Amino acid sequence: MSPEPRGGARPGRVLTLATADATREFGVRLGRVLHAGDLVVLTGGLGAGKTTLAQGLGEGLGVRGPVTSPTFVIARVHPSLVGGPPLVHVDAYRLGGALELDDLDLDESLEQSVTVVEWGHGVVERLSGDRLEVVLRNVPSGDEVDAEAAGDDTERTATLGAVGQRWSTVEAQAVLDAVAQPSAAAG
Numbered sequence: 001m002s003p004e005p006r007g008g009a010r011p012g013r014v015l016t017l018a019t020a021d022a023t024r025e026f027g028v029r030l031g032r033v034l035h036a037g038d039l040v041v042l043t044g045g046l047g048a049g050k051t052t053l054a055q056g057l058g059e060g061l062g063v064r065g066p067v068t069s070p071t072f073v074i075a076r077v078h079p080s081l082v083g084g085p086p087l088v089h090v091d092a093y094r095l096g097g098a099l100e101l102d103d104l105d106l107d108e109s110l111e112q113s114v115t116v117v118e119w120g121h122g123v124v125e126r127l128s129g130d131r132l133e134v135v136l137r138n139v140p141s142g143d144e145v146d147a148e149a150a151g152d153d154t155e156r157t158a159t160l161g162a163v164g165q166r167w168s169t170v171e172a173q174a175v176l177d178a179v180a181q182p183s184a185a186a187g
């Protein structure tokens, strides 16, 4: 028998994302499998592709766009065009911390929405014990993306991790495996 994985974070699935379109497509695949109540935390340096991924999520969910980099707003609600849950897109970059996060009343909308939080690591954990965590890194340095190069396609890797009961079933794990494999989901 293979050993039962222990509770908490499960081992991540690593994807190679050669272009911004590949990052968006990953978001589309992920968006298609998300349900109301799901929380996705996006981590990565400036220009890593978090908003690009969130745009794909919006597309996969079928919500009204455009999903943009919120400059002045911290959270934006994108209603569904297909009778599904809305996408709540949060940019926590300017949030002072957990207290300001509380001010957004996200837990009010969490159950009914799919919530995606850029820069959410370290602040959203209190919102839900169940979440997906996507870490975007550039290749090869693994560090923050060079802002000057950000406009051109440069390879990223994404690590897709899942935390909590929601993602612990065999079925949910299989869904995440499929999302992490572009060839299997293509067409």
Ligand SMILES: Nc1ncnc2c1ncn2[C@@H]1O[C@H](COP(=O)(O)OP(=O)(O)OP(=O)(O)O)[C@@H](O)[C@H]1O
Residues within 6 Å of the ligand: 017, 018, 019, 020, 021, 022, 023, 044, 045, 046, 047, 048, 049, 050, 051, 052, 053, 069, 118, 149, 150, 151, 152, 153, 154, 155, 156
């Ligand atoms: N493989 C890639 N994946 C994603 N974006 C890429 C890739 N290659 C190049 N890019 C470019 O990098 C930029 C990523 O911008 P994006 O706004 O998605 O990043 P971000 O992580 O949300 O930034 P911020 O930290 O400012 O919120 C875009 O201009 C996009 O076209």
Ligand SMILES: [Mg+2]
Residues within 6 Å of the ligand: 050, 051, 052, 069, 118
């Ligand atoms: Mg962004």
